[in-house]
Amino acid sequence: MKINGTYVLRHIGDDWLLVPVGRTLRENRGLFPLTETGADIWRLLPSCADAQAVADALTEVYDAPREVLLADVRAFLDELRKLGVIA
Amino acid sequence: MADRPVEPVTSAYYHARAARAGIPLDGTFELTARCNFDCRMCYVHGAAQTSDGELSAGQWIALAREARDAGLLYLLLTGGEPLVRSDFCEIYEATAQMGFLISVNTNGSLLTDAHYDLFDRYPPMRVNVSLYGADDDVYEYVTGRRQLDNVCGAIRRLRAMDVPVTVNFIANRVNAGQIEEILALADSLGAIVRPTAYIYPPLRAACHGEDCDLRPSARDAAAAHYRIQALRSGPQRMRAIADGLIRPDEEGCVDDRAPDGRMRCRAGKSAFWVTWDGRLLPCGMLTKPAVPLAPGGFAAAWERLKAETAAIRMPQNCVACPDYRHCQVCAAMCLCETGRFDETPPYMCAMTKEVLRLFRQGRDVS
Numbered sequence: 001m002k003i004n005g006t007y008v009l010r011h012i013g014d015d016w017l018l019v020p021v022g023r024t025l026r027e028n029r030g031l032f033p034l035t036e037t038g039a040d041i042w043r044l045l046p047s048c049a050d051a052q053a054v055a056d057a058l059t060e061v062y063d064a065p066r067e068v069l070l071a072d073v074r075a076f077l078d079e080l081r082k083l084g085v086i087a
Numbered sequence: 088m089a090d091r092p093v094e095p096v097t098s099a100y101y102h103a104r105a106a107r108a109g110i111p112l113d114g115t116f117e118l119t120a121r122c123n124f125d126c127r128m129c130y131v132h133g134a135a136q137t138s139d140g141e142l143s144a145g146q147w148i149a150l151a152r153e154a155r156d157a158g159l160l161y162l163l164l165t166g167g168e169p170l171v172r173s174d175f176c177e178i179y180e181a182t183a184q185m186g187f188l189i190s191v192n193t194n195g196s197l198l199t200d201a202h203y204d205l206f207d208r209y210p211p212m213r214v215n216v217s218l219y220g221a222d223d224d225v226y227e228y229v230t231g232r233r234q235l236d237n238v239c240g241a242i243r244r245l246r247a248m249d250v251p252v253t254v255n256f257i258a259n260r261v262n263a264g265q266i267e268e269i270l271a272l273a274d275s276l277g278a279i280v281r282p283t284a285y286i287y288p289p290l291r292a293a294c295h296g297e298d299c300d301l302r303p304s305a306r307d308a309a310a311a312h313y314r315i316q317a318l319r320s321g322p323q324r325m326r327a328i329a330d331g332l333i334r335p336d337e338e339g340c341v342d343d344r345a346p347d348g349r350m351r352c353r354a355g356k357s358a359f360w361v362t363w364d365g366r367l368l369p370c371g372m373l374t375k376p377a378v379p380l381a382p383g384g385f386a387a388a389w390e391r392l393k394a395e396t397a398a399i400r401m402p403q404n405c406v407a408c409p410d411y412r413h414c415q416v417c418a419a420m421c422l423c424e425t426g427r428f429d430e431t432p433p434y435m436c437a438m439t440k441e442v443l444r445l446f447r448q449g450r451d452v453s
Contacts, residue, residue, distance in 0.1 A: 008186030012158045013108045015101065019160070019186040026210045026249060031097055031188075 001045045001054075001077075003086055007032075009042055018042065018085075028084065037062075041076050045086070051077055101160065105357035110158035111389050113358040115165055115371060116147060118178065120363045122168040124194050125231035126219070128259060128286055128301045140364045144174040146382070148181045150361065153385035155185050161212075165192035165371075167363065176205050183209035190215060192255070194230070195238035198245075206250055213251045216242055216278070220261070221268035228261050229301065242276045252278040257286055258311040259301035266314055280319075284312035285415065285438065287372050288423045305434045309441035317449070329450035334413055335442050340370075341415055348400040350418045355396025359389065369396045372419035402431045414439040 005024030010017045016039040018032035034042060040061065041054055048054045054077075055070040062069060080086045105112035121136050122129070142150070151162070162182060169175055170193055183189055189209075195216040206214075216238060220226045223233040245252050254273040258266060266282070273280040286302045303311065316335065317325060327333045334341070340352040352358075355369030355376075362368060367378040367388045376395035378388040399418050405411055416435045424432030 008184075010155075010160065010186045012101070012112065012160060013104060013110050015104065017160070019188065021184055021186060022209050023207075025212070031101075033097075 001048055001050065001086060003045060004084055007085070009034075009039060011039070032083070032085070037072065038076055041073055098161070102353055102357050105158065106353055109393055110357060111154060111359050112158055113161040113163075113353060114154055114159045115163040115358075115360040116151070116178075117165055117167070117361060117363045117371060118142075118147065118169040118175065119167040119172055121171045122166060122194070123171055123197060123232070124168065124234075126229060128229075128257075128289060138172075141172075142363070142365050144172075144177045144181075146365070147178050149382065150380065150385060151182045151185055151187075153383070155187070157386050157389060160186075160188060161190070162187040163190045163192060168194050168197065170197040170202065176201060179205060180209060183211075188212040192217070194234070195241040196232070196234045198241045203244060203248065206245070207248060210248075210250055213253055214245055215253045215255050215281070216245075217255045217257075218269055218273065219256075221265040221272055225262050225265065229259065239272070239276060242278055246277040252276070254278045254280045256280060256282045258282065258284045258303075258308070258315070259286060260303045260307070261301055263303060263307065263311045266311065267318060270315075270318055282315045284308045284315060285420075285435070287419065302434075305437035306441050308434075309438045309445060312438070312442050313445040313449075316446075325446065326450055329446040331413060334415075335439075335446060340417055345401075348403070348406045350396065350399055350401065352417055354418075355392055355399075359392060367392050370419050373422060375422070399428050402429050404431045410439055410443060413443060 005027060006021045007018045007024065008021050010019055016034040016036060018034060020028045020030075040058065044054045044057050048057060051070060051073045054073045055066055058069045058073070059066050077086065102112060104110075119138065119141055121138065151159070164179065164182075169191065172178070179189070179191075189211050190213040191211050192215045218238065219229040220235070223235045226235045227233045242252050242254070254269070254276075256269050256273075262269070263284075269282070270280055285308060288302075302308070312335065316328065320328075324333065328335050340354070345351045350356075352370070354373070358369070360368045360371040361380065362371075362377075365380045367380050367385075368374075369376065369392060376392060378392050378395070380388050401416070401418065402421060405414070405416055408414070414435065416432060416439070418428050420432050420435050421428050421430060424434055
């Protein structure tokens with residue numbers, strides 16, 4: 001999945017943050033706090049083509065029904081789209 | 088009128104969490120003590136303008152990685168004048184890719200096309216430009232240079248690139264009469280102003296000429312502080328300060344009540360400073376505690392710094408003073424003014440009492 005711009009995922013204490021880097025900082029100022037699950041999803045995005053693929057990968061890590069994971073993934077990706085982070 | 092800097096809620100939130108967890112969220116890299124200016128009152132200016140003893144670019148970059156792994160998020164690059172380093176771009180570009188929010192302190196006189204290109208590719212969160220006066224005569228007296236137009240041009244260019252700029256202005260004996268002009272100038276340039284009327288005694292600097300001390304009297308510093316607040320605040324805010332609801336120096340370092348006498352700022356809790364020659368301090372205005380930094384040793388040095396800083400106690404007279412919560416006195420002021428952490432600095436004491444008197448007088452006649 002293509003990410004618009006460059007972000008660095010930071011884990012500071014108990015907090016997960018997406019920090020825009022380079023010209024992305026001008027377009028998307030500020031920090032993006034993530035949950036731990038959000039951070040797991042974020043790390044899968046470059047290697048997954050769509051929400052289904054992300055949910056499939058998460059089933060390897062999370063003990064939850066696939067349809068629940070898929071719903072969470074879709075909600076997270078919708079938020080990223082609203083912020084312009086993904087297409 | 089130029090806007091006052093306001094810390095974003097997210098920043099305050101993460102700093103509070105970091106302070107509780109002891110994470111070095113906020114760091115300053117003092118890349119050099121060298122500077123192309125020769126400011127009389129500089130806090131770090133060395134008599135010798137040499138790069139001997141400075142950390143190399145590779146060392147700064149390696150240190151940034153270690154600090155990042157320990158939790159650094161907000162990174163300030165400062166000096167002296169950091170842009171005197173021929174390898175500034177190398178250091179900046181490497182750290183800009185590590186996931187920090189980077190700010191740069193500069194006197195604004197050395198920005199070249201290479202720096203603007205770099206800031207275009209890797210925009211800083213903010214550039215803090217020091218303004219020393221509203222005309223070149225004052226500029227020259229304070230800094231030894233006639234650079235006002237050049238500096239203003241740099242601010243304009245940064246603003247045209249949509250880089251946020253904060254103007255740092257320190258009111259001293261020579262430029263205090265230009266406060267209104269400075270605020271108006273910053274406003275015309277599209278910059279936020281961070282003014283201060285308190286000048287630390289230059290504990291870490293070498294006196295390098297006559298009239299090194301541009302500090303006004305405590306009474307005059309208080310008058311400058313009051314004037315700055317009056318120019319930037321509406322009547323409601325002024326009254327709230329006079330009534331003790333808001334501290335007179337909201338933009339200062341103090342952000343914690345700490346009634347047990349501990350330091351009230353983030354230094355050594357969530358913030359640190361690395362000197363140009365590789366020592367870890369809680370704050371750049373302090374000379375101790377200072378922990379030498381060895382390669383690979385940031386995490387251990389940070390733990391030691393936190394422990395030594397936590398042992399510092401403010402003067403009992405200050406903690407017990409009814410005006411303590413309105414006062415910006417800090418451990419660095421105590422050390423710089425008196426040589427001790429546990430001794431009330433008379434200058435700050437007098438300045439605070441006069442500031443509060445002015446606010447209350449202003450309230451009572453309005």
